[in-house]
Amino acid sequence: MTLENATYVVETNKSFKAALVAVRQAAESRKWGVLGDYDFSEILSSKGLNQDEQFKNLDLCSPKHANAIAGAEKLAALCMPCSVLVFTDRGQTKIATMQPGAMLPQLFPHIVEALGTLPEEIDAELKAIVDAAR
């Protein structure tokens, strides 16, 4: 499987916390919901696996888009919600997201035709959220 374009990452001058706040604001202003989050630096540290860097996933969802995709293929819910990762890399804060438009055709090729341009639209919306938050 080739998934070269399945992720999108940008650098930001914001602090880790400010970037997280900015992602929440950018998502909500575009009618995407923030369903929850996971702080992997805390999760790993709680098991004695201390981290030098910080990692936090925000789980985003556009119910309108999710409904269309889950209606076409029920197992596509395995890829939901969409994940936006804020992390630090040697002092640099970065924001990354998966690109469903690059993944869905390979995982579920039989629904590509039914979905039309929706996967690309979702990619564009997620990129816009990340770019607005940077």
Next chain:
Amino acid sequence: MIPKEFYYVVTCDKIARQTIAALWSATMKAGWTVLGDYDLSGLTPDDELASGVEVKALDVCQPEYAKPFVKADPMTALCMPCNVLVRCAHGKTTIASLKPSAMLPGLFPEAAGAVGTLPGEIDHELMAIIDRAASA
């Protein structure tokens, strides 16, 4: 035709609540952690929702397995935690999960090279958790 190398699916005759409880138990017994869950039933079409279809996602993690991935490439955290999907419709319940060994090499080839056989080991444990939950 769905390319089944990407995911693992089993069926059982438990209702959704029993299946989720069995997954919690199987996950903890395997030394994994349940980080949270989502009720995705609201994403199903109105007629399915009215007929009682339930869709739930359980987020599971084994931090000792997660660490080598984020050390190799922090972006691999985009694929975490592992998502186990439960769908209960018309008396039939399916439990499904993506296979990290099929996903990670395509998404993060350098990280996959750095962690060796770990994705396959995670597949094996995840499938065992699902099998144990289905047969409990």
